Amino acid sequence: MSAIAHDGGSVLIGDGAISNGPREPTGTGSERTPLSSLRRPGALFGIAVLLSWLLIAAIAPLIAPSSPTAPSAGTLLAPSAAHWFGTDELGRDVFSRVLYGSRLSLPLALLLVTLASMVGSSIGAIAGFAGGVIDSVIMRVTDMFFAFPSIVLTMAFAAALGPSLQSAVLAIVIVSWPPYARIVRGLVLAMQSSNYVAVSRLLGASSARLLVRDVLPNVVGPVLVVATLDIGSAVLLLAGLSFLGLGAQPPAAEWGAMVATATEFFSNWWMGLFPGLAIASVVFAVNMIGDALRDYFDPRSLVRPGR
Amino acid sequence: MSVTRSSTTDELAADTKTPLLEVEGLSVTRRDRRGRVSLVDEVHLALARGEVLGVCGESGSGKTLTSLAVLGLLPAGLRATGSIRYQGEELVGASRRRLRTLRGREIAVVWQDPSTSLHPLLSVGIQITEHVRYHLGLDAATAERRAIELLDSVRVPDPASALRARPHEFSGGLRQRIALAIALACEPKILLADEPTTSLDLTVQAEILHLLRDLVDERQLAVVLISHDLGVVSSLADRVQVMYAGRIVESGRRSQVIGAPRHPYTRALLAALPGSAGAQSRIRPIPGSPPLPGHLPNGCAFHPRCAFAVPSCGSERPNLVSVEDSVLLACPVDPFLASASK
Amino acid sequence: MSAPSSPQQSVLHLDNVEVTYHRRDGAAVRAVRGVDLVVHAGEVVGLVGESGCGKSSLGRAAVGLEKLAAGSVTFGGKPVQTLGRRARPAALRSLQLLFQDPYSSLNPRRKIGHQLADGLRASGEAATSARIFELLAMVAMPASAADRYPHEFSGGQRQRLAIGRALAAKPSMLVADEPVSALDASARAAIVTLLGELRDETGIGLLLISHDLGVVRQVAQRIAVMYLGKIVESGPIDALWRDPRHPYTKALIAAAPVADGAGRIPVGLAGEVPNPSDPPPGCSFHPRCPIAEAQCATTDPPPLAVGGDQVARCLFALRSSENESLHEPAGASFPAEDVTRSRVRD
Numbered sequence A: 001m002s003a004i005a006h007d008g009g010s011v012l013i014g015d016g017a018i019s020n021g022p023r024e025p026t027g028t029g030s031e032r033t034p035l036s037s038l039r040r041p042g043a044l045f046g047i048a049v050l051l052s053w054l055l056i057a058a059i060a061p062l063i064a065p066s067s068p069t070a071p072s073a074g075t076l077l078a079p080s081a082a083h084w085f086g087t088d089e090l091g092r093d094v095f096s097r098v099l100y101g102s103r104l105s106l107p108l109a110l111l112l113v114t115l116a117s118m119v120g121s122s123i124g125a126i127a128g129f130a131g132g133v134i135d136s137v138i139m140r141v142t143d144m145f146f147a148f149p150s151i152v153l154t155m156a157f158a159a160a161l162g163p164s165l166q167s168a169v170l171a172i173v174i175v176s177w178p179p180y181a182r183i184v185r186g187l188v189l190a191m192q193s194s195n196y197v198a199v200s201r202l203l204g205a206s207s208a209r210l211l212v213r214d215v216l217p218n219v220v221g222p223v224l225v226v227a228t229l230d231i232g233s234a235v236l237l238l239a240g241l242s243f244l245g246l247g248a249q250p251p252a253a254e255w256g257a258m259v260a261t262a263t264e265f266f267s268n269w270w271m272g273l274f275p276g277l278a279i280a281s282v283v284f285a286v287n288m289i290g291d292a293l294r295d296y297f298d299p300r301s302l303v304r305p306g307r
Numbered sequence B: 001m002s003v004t005r006s007s008t009t010d011e012l013a014a015d016t017k018t019p020l021l022e023v024e025g026l027s028v029t030r031r032d033r034r035g036r037v038s039l040v041d042e043v044h045l046a047l048a049r050g051e052v053l054g055v056c057g058e059s060g061s062g063k064t065l066t067s068l069a070v071l072g073l074l075p076a077g078l079r080a081t082g083s084i085r086y087q088g089e090e091l092v093g094a095s096r097r098r099l100r101t102l103r104g105r106e107i108a109v110v111w112q113d114p115s116t117s118l119h120p121l122l123s124v125g126i127q128i129t130e131h132v133r134y135h136l137g138l139d140a141a142t143a144e145r146r147a148i149e150l151l152d153s154v155r156v157p158d159p160a161s162a163l164r165a166r167p168h169e170f171s172g173g174l175r176q177r178i179a180l181a182i183a184l185a186c187e188p189k190i191l192l193a194d195e196p197t198t199s200l201d202l203t204v205q206a207e208i209l210h211l212l213r214d215l216v217d218e219r220q221l222a223v224v225l226i227s228h229d230l231g232v233v234s235s236l237a238d239r240v241q242v243m244y245a246g247r248i249v250e251s252g253r254r255s256q257v258i259g260a261p262r263h264p265y266t267r268a269l270l271a272a273l274p275g276s277a278g279a280q281s282r283i284r285p286i287p288g289s290p291p292l293p294g295h296l297p298n299g300c301a302f303h304p305r306c307a308f309a310v311p312s313c314g315s316e317r318p319n320l321v322s323v324e325d326s327v328l329l330a331c332p333v334d335p336f337l338a339s340a341s342k
Numbered sequence C: 001m002s003a004p005s006s007p008q009q010s011v012l013h014l015d016n017v018e019v020t021y022h023r024r025d026g027a028a029v030r031a032v033r034g035v036d037l038v039v040h041a042g043e044v045v046g047l048v049g050e051s052g053c054g055k056s057s058l059g060r061a062a063v064g065l066e067k068l069a070a071g072s073v074t075f076g077g078k079p080v081q082t083l084g085r086r087a088r089p090a091a092l093r094s095l096q097l098l099f100q101d102p103y104s105s106l107n108p109r110r111k112i113g114h115q116l117a118d119g120l121r122a123s124g125e126a127a128t129s130a131r132i133f134e135l136l137a138m139v140a141m142p143a144s145a146a147d148r149y150p151h152e153f154s155g156g157q158r159q160r161l162a163i164g165r166a167l168a169a170k171p172s173m174l175v176a177d178e179p180v181s182a183l184d185a186s187a188r189a190a191i192v193t194l195l196g197e198l199r200d201e202t203g204i205g206l207l208l209i210s211h212d213l214g215v216v217r218q219v220a221q222r223i224a225v226m227y228l229g230k231i232v233e234s235g236p237i238d239a240l241w242r243d244p245r246h247p248y249t250k251a252l253i254a255a256a257p258v259a260d261g262a263g264r265i266p267v268g269l270a271g272e273v274p275n276p277s278d279p280p281p282g283c284s285f286h287p288r289c290p291i292a293e294a295q296c297a298t299t300d301p302p303p304l305a306v307g308g309d310q311v312a313r314c315l316f317a318l319r320s321s322e323n324e325s326l327h328e329p330a331g332a333s334f335p336a337e338d339v340t341r342s343r344v345r346d
Helices: A041-062 A092-132 A134-146 A152-160 A165-192 A195-202 A207-243 A256-264 A272-299 B009-018 B063-071 B096-102 B124-136 B140-153 B159-164 B171-185 B200-221 B230-236 B263-273 C055-064 C088-093 C113-120 C127-140 C143-147 C157-170 C187-203 C213-220 C237-242 C245-255
Strands: B018-030 B036-047 B051-055 B078-086 B107-110 B191-192 B222-227 B239-244 B247-253 B319-326 B328-329 C013-020 C028-041 C046-049 C070-073 C095-098 C174-178 C205-210 C222-227 C230-236 C303-308 C310-312
Touching: A041 A092, A041 A272, A041 C088, A092 A134, A092 A165, A092 A256, A092 A272, A134 A165, A134 B222, A134 C310, A152 A165, A152 A207, A152 C046, A165 B239, A207 A256, A207 A272, A272 B096, A272 C028, A272 C237, B009 B319, B018 B063, B018 B222, B018 C013, B036 B051, B036 B078, B036 B124, B036 B222, B036 B247, B051 B063, B063 B140, B063 B191, B107 B171, B124 B140, B124 B159, B124 B171, B140 B159, B159 C088, B171 B200, B171 C310, B200 B222, B200 B263, B200 C245, B222 B230, B230 C237, B239 B263, B239 C187, B328 C055, B328 C187, C013 C055, C013 C088, C028 C070, C028 C205, C028 C230, C046 C055, C046 C213, C055 C095, C055 C205, C055 C222, C070 C174, C070 C245, C088 C095, C095 C157, C113 C127, C113 C157, C127 C143, C127 C157, C205 C213, C222 C237, C222 C245, C230 C237, C230 C245
Parallel strands: B051 B222, B051 B239, B107 B191, B191 B222, C046 C205, C046 C222, C095 C174, C174 C205
Antiparallel strands: B018 B036, B018 B078, B239 B247, B247 B328, B319 B328, C013 C028, C013 C070, C222 C230, C230 C310, C303 C310
8 A cells, every 4th residue: 555645855655554455546645636626628628618608697798799688680580690599589689698598597506506505504414413303303394395306396386486587596495405404414424423523522622613623624525516416407497497487587588488488489490409508508517517526525536545 | 065185295296396376577557647657566476286475565565466466456557567377377468258267266365354345235145156156157056055065164153044144244253254265165276365364353363364274284275375464474374475665575485584584674574563472572663664656766665764774775776586595585785694783 | 560650630540331332123232341440640551352342432431432331430530421512621631532543533624734733722722833743743744744634644644643633632641442453564563662652751641452462562561351341351561461360361362473484373262252232141251261160151250369460350360370381282271172273384
């Protein structure tokens, strides 16, 4: 088992632990940071796509050739030099609408996931630390949420709250927090019996300190991975709700709503294809990033030094 | 289960003379950003029937990689060059299919930790019978009888019930016996034992060592015993090889290498052990630590930590030479002559 | 062995300690069954036993990580409370525990320096870089280690770092649970030497738990041998080594392999450790004991003083030892069945 640390220029090596059978040799410590794990082609591509969309969202008003909401030409025109993605049933430039759509879908999805993950993680942490009755109650509530397919539940909440973008966001958050709660609770429980937490407690750490010092760093990773992958789901859920008329209301340029409308204009393929591609590209990008992050945070990759 | 015994002493002599396993110039390398890093460097070994070869060294010495190379089980990214001949057949570059046939059937292995090398969810019976049925094509009933015989031969009490149990229901010592039973199921000629008793209590370890000795004597089993524990190697091995930083530094008969060690590293290893029953000798840890692969010092790999180093040790890498009566030594400084006494 | 005239506040006193676990099916597993043990300041006591003897449970109970089913643990006269939801009282922070597994006792996602700082703050000290580097030097690790993560180090190095963190809290008493079992021979030697230096230089009290008598012998002054939840023999290390009175102690001594090139396999011990939830009646060692007689199955041996502070729980502890020298086949002493014999080869 070769030790891994390097001490600047001189070699720092280690007396070792006894091997436990065959194990993959790990890389040196300097290679394993979250940023470096993102250097893989898939993840880089995903980051590029995401950043591009964020950029587009920021400067959409500057680069969109026409208004997303006002008609600018004849209806149902096929893609051409004047209108790269054609026009929709009201004569609006689809290209501009797709560009503007990024201003809704992406930030909303990010917001959603941030809220859901924070709410869910907190609830899970409380359940894990409190234990006993509180834990049981929280987990039963979480189980109830899990029992329903997310789209059904979202629809129910969105419908109850009234069709608007805000209620769609709220509905999705309500439906998305349970997985985080479950993950974090599991992590907290596992950590409570771990040796390093025991050490912290022996050194006199209070529960609050334990939470911040020992639990949080270990929780951030898995939660981050789930959250990243969840962005894709959030975009899809949002699109789905808009598709059903429960999310963004016309004339807002939201990708999901655009796809919804396009179902009635099937032969005008450009109306649905481009917003659909936009959604797909974001989901794909986010999944690539999430995969790379997950590989980094996978506890199995923190393997003991190889033989 | 037949106990293979040579019927005549002549046959026995012939068996023990022809090496069963011959490794020559085995090197294992790994690809690195800068090129290839050497993990095992020109290792030779020969093993005959009924012989126990002890391979000692610290972590990172390459001893486990050597055995993995013999089995053809090197992890991805590692490459073996050189020659590994089993009964004359070359294994380096052999097809995966051929290696699969050999593994388990002719060359078996036990690892250090039976709780990870045994399947936690399958019963012991299935783990043994699956093995014999794959290699020997036995039917279920015969395989089961065979399994009971095997468990009996490794002294697992009440083998019939043991078959139905799962590994976690047994203690560490019993699990290791089960692992041995699985390894010996197809009557292999060679057993690679990588730290087989390291995770066991001392009294259990002693029992397992006795068992191994009996198995070697009864079946003329050839064993490669890999261990960092010189006491274990001293108990069981006939010949011993000491490895450091991927290279062999000393080899010879057990009484020579461990009883009268010549290489400074071997001597340092022995000095690091708690004393035998008798005087409470002070242990002396070896200063420094083994070098990382790819970062070996110039000259002799051990010289920065060596009490007998002379200036040339830092520039000339010592070759493994025969010094006397089957002892191979890679050190130009003979501690027996050195004035500094330890 | 002389107990230094130590301030009372550093004595670790275990009085009739019992630790019981409850299995899922309700069965009670008495891991520790009435143990008395005292560790004075500046003293090293070795607790030796094999798997299933309860030594780890005892170690954890000694620092408050396990609930006591009976008995009491006091440190410096004050009771050691079981760790609950509240932060551990400051007075107890000079009692620390070193874990066996160097991989799990360091938080994988925090830098070494931060974890060492935890230790410093526990003793009320400011966590300055200077102090952290000092600690690292004390355990022979380079200053650059502070900025690294645990997975960048090997087992032996991590164990050193764990020791550094324990020392940061300036403990007056340290319980070390198998600190070297997971390490190879030379790493083991280094850590054992380090512990010896600590003993000599800092006057810390140390309860060293190990299954390896040889290791314990290097550092300890007194030894207690544990089997199935009870201490079966205790006394000064030299006396115990020279003249063990309990058959289990003898077995432990005889089981250690000797690296002398002679090819002798050490004597083993037949049988298995009994299930702690179902201990044998009478003396719990009797099913495996080479000198057991009928009464051993009905009488639980009381501690018998053998002289010079040595105590053994064996009905025959006062018999003078037969001429068995260790490492030789001792005919009647060990069962004549297959397994327990030493053999000389070559």
